[in-house]
Structures are given as C-alpha cells and as structure tokens.
Amino acid sequence: MAATQEEIVEGLAEIVNEIAGIPVEDVQLDKSFTDDLDVDSLSMVEVVVAAEERFDVKIPDEDVKNLKTVGDATGYILKHQA
C-alpha cells in the first residue's frame, strides 16, 4: 500500500535523524537538506538509498539533484512509489 504524505515525511525524518542526528520534529516539508538539516552531498546519497528501500521507489542519480527540500523528496516519492 502506498505511503501517505504524512507517512513519507515521518519516514524521511527518521532517516535524517539516523544519518545527520537532526531531531525528527525539525524535519519539515520546507526544510532544505543541505542548508537546514546538515545533510551534505555524500550523506544525501545515504538518505536517498534509505528512502528507496523504505518506500519501495527508485530515485535515479540524475533526479537526486532536484530534491533540495524535504517537500521535493516527499513529492517525488508520492509520485513514483510502487
């Protein structure tokens, strides 16, 4: 069953917390991974791989650069999840 927007944000928050140590409540739709959440380009690869597994979605490398904010990633996953 496909995840809801709320479930995706919650999942991304847990992933970002695990990788960057940011409190889950700080991971909001308008937050930038790089500027707000201490996720550098290498850690972003980890976030993407973890999100792919969790939400059963493929995020090709060329699409990763468009995922600037939590909202971008959430929208992408909503649209592409299996």
Add this chain to the structure above:
Amino acid sequence: MSPTNRTVVVTGIGATTPLGGDAASFWEALVAGKSGVRLLEQDWAAELPVRIAAQIAVEPGEIIPRPQARKLDRSAQFALIAAKEAWKDAGFTARAGEDASADPDRVGAVIASGIGGVTTLLDQYDVLKEKGVRRVSPHTVPMLMPNSPAANVGIELGARAGVHTPVSACASGAEAIGYAIEMIRTGRADIVVAGGTEAAIHPLPIVAFGNMMAMSKNNDDPEGASRPYDSGRDGFVLGEGAGVIVLESEEHAKARGARIYAEAVGQGISADAHHITQPEPSGNGIAHALQNLLDSTDLKPAEIVHVNAHATSTPQGDVAEIKALRKVFGDDVDHMAISATKSMTGHLLGGAGGIETVASILALVNRTAPPTINLDDLDPEVNADVVRGEARQLPEGRIAALNDSFGFGGHNVVLAFRTI
C-alpha cells in the same frame, strides 16, 4: 634565536588506548603494570590461529556522536578523541581562530596511521558482496584514505598551516611527531598537533600478520603473551588506539603562558635498506638513526636516563635495538632505564609512536619509568638495564627520554624529549 632553529616544546597530551581512555588513566595503568591484552570474544575470532589482542578500553561510540562517528573510520575516531584531549590539555578552549591564542594559519596537524582505514575497506567490500552496489557507503573513500585521521583532526581543530600523514608502517606515529617538530623548527607553524593512530583488529590483518609468523599465538595466556626481552617471546600482540601531542614553539607557548611538559629535542631518522620485514640484525640501521639524533641536536648521552623501546616481543627485533643502543651510547646505556610498554599495550603499529611518546613524556614529568611486564627470563643477548616487574624512579635534574619506533620496510625513527 633564528626562526629556522626554534626550540620546540610539548604543551598537550592525549591518548585512547587498551589501558585507558585518556592519558591519565593510560599512565596510571602503565605504572601499575597492567596488561590490556584479552581473548577476542567476537564470533569471527573463534577459528583463528591468533585469538588475542589489546582492544581499546573506552569504545569511541561512547564519546563521538553517532552521526559524526558513522562517517569516520575507527582509526580516525581514535585520533579525534586523542587530539581533542591533547588540544584541551594544552589550554585551548575552542578550535584555532575561535580561541584567539591559536592562529589557524599557524596551526598544523600531522597524524599517521600504518594501515589506514582497513576495517572500512574490508567491511564495505562485505557490503558490496552481500547487499549490492547501492548499499556501499558514499563515505567509504574519505573514511579509508590513510590521511583521513589527519584531515579530520585538522578540520576539527582548524589547522591551516598544513596537514600531513607520513606512512612508514610501525614507525608512522613517531615519524609524524618528528615531522611536526620540523614544521615548528623551520618556522612553518607555531603549533602542531601530532601523533599516530591504528585500528586494525579485524580477521584479515590478524591472519595476515599471523601467517608472517610475526604474532604471538599464546591464546591460553593473553596477559602473558606480549613478553619483550623474555627468552620465551614468540611475536607481537596487536593493539589499537591513538596517542597525540601538541607541539609548540617555546616562544609561542611562553607568550600565551602555557604549561610546558617537556622539550621536544629532536629526532634521528634512518633506513636499513636491508629487508622488507626483517630488521638489520646487527642494529646498524637503528644505530645510524641514534647517531643522527646526537649529531643534529645538543642532546648528551649522559642526559638520557630512559628509553621507551620499540621492543615488540619478536625474537630478532628486540635484540637488534639493544645492540644499536650499545653501539652508539656504549657504557652510557648502563644508566638508561629501558621500558617495553608494548608488554602491556600490545603493538599499536602506526599508533605505537603516538602512545609511546605520551608515555615517554609522562615518564619525564613524573620521573618514573614504567615496568616491562612478563619478563621472567631475560634473553642473555639483552645487555641492558630493563625495568622489570615494577615501575622505577628516575633521577632528579635535567633528564631526557628516547622513544624508538621501527617499521616494516626498514624505517627507523628515534624521538628525544627532555625536562625543561
């Protein structure tokens, strides 16, 4: 004094070792003659011919926050812990620049490792085979590169005068400290954080060293396995950890009112050009390094009252070092209290020169030579005064200590420290 021949002093020390998680607990256990060697309880060790090692006393995961730790190889984690302890011990309250008494452009970092991020390399290869391409960590390369501990320490402390990683197997840590002394002496930096780290307790290095017949297989008596100078020694015991010191020009240290532990008198370096793993058996290569130390500094053999020997507990190496000391210092060796602290810590490879420099400095400060444990039957070829069983008091007055480190490849590094 000319800027290219400045006096260098030690103003901070830090260590994380099999005997203790900081310099103070490390020293306390050393003086008490405690062994850090234990039977390996990990599942992977069960079937190995060598099942003993000296593992770190305080796991770095208890100190470094997880998001930072997962991007650092274990060797870099050790280095960071020891470097931050040394930096704080030197009286700095924040990274260079934020603490105005350290100008980042005048701060260097020289941290060495003999093997580098070997556990990261091997673990990530396991991930590749078992879980596939996508799961290999994007942090793998910056974790496994041998300069990673130095680079991470440099970033953490704000060292912009230069960050370096000399690699010379088991002499690496000492070579790093020697390099740092030169950086200050020649005017490239005023403060340099320097030392060695190693984290190689993993089945592959253990099996590989074991197959070289270099390691003790005394699994039945872990605490008695590392026995330098004893007739029954059968190889070294692998240890892990890091030792880091803060070196500073005397002028800079005095200007900011820093506590000075000792003078870093200088170094002697040579190479055997003999064999890739065997020491030159007559000790000539090591003697050349000792002679270079005397020729390049004002150190007098009469001042040297303590030697923290390389002495790894291998049959050939322990004797070659003693022969070299005799060759260069003659009868002066008789007043040198010789300690083989690897009897307690195991052999930290590239980390050895780091923790043993910390031990040498604390030996001068406390005027105490740590004991050599497990020395029941002194090898008759060891014609020197080894501190056996219990720690020994060192004399009053101006005294100096040597720290010897030698590495596969025939690298010989001798460091000298002296009371102020």
